[in-house]
């Protein structure tokens with residue numbers, strides 16, 4: 001397990017999650033605070049589950065998210081554990097038909 005790396009955009013220090021609350025099964029609202037005392041920036045943030053990358057082995061039929069397209073899968077491959085990168089500005093972009101060269105190809109259900 002790795003912790004989510006949150007960086008203060010002002011002073012580039014780490015931020016801590018002061019508290020968080022669930023708003024929806026896919027959405028959690030968090031209140032963050034910069035760990036540098038002299039900065040002390042505090043902010044509201046949202047963590048949202050947006051796309052399914054791999055199906056659950058214990059699926060709940062009421063849990064439905066759109067499957068990630070090729071571009072999102074490539075982004076997931078680039079986001080190696082342990083790396084700390086700012087979210088891509090292309091977040092949320094969903095294109096189809098570009099998965100041909102991706103090693104982690106989508107597994108389509110034959111049901």
Ligand SMILES: [Zn+2]
Pocket residue numbers: 008009010011012013034035036039040041
């Ligand atoms: Zn700061």
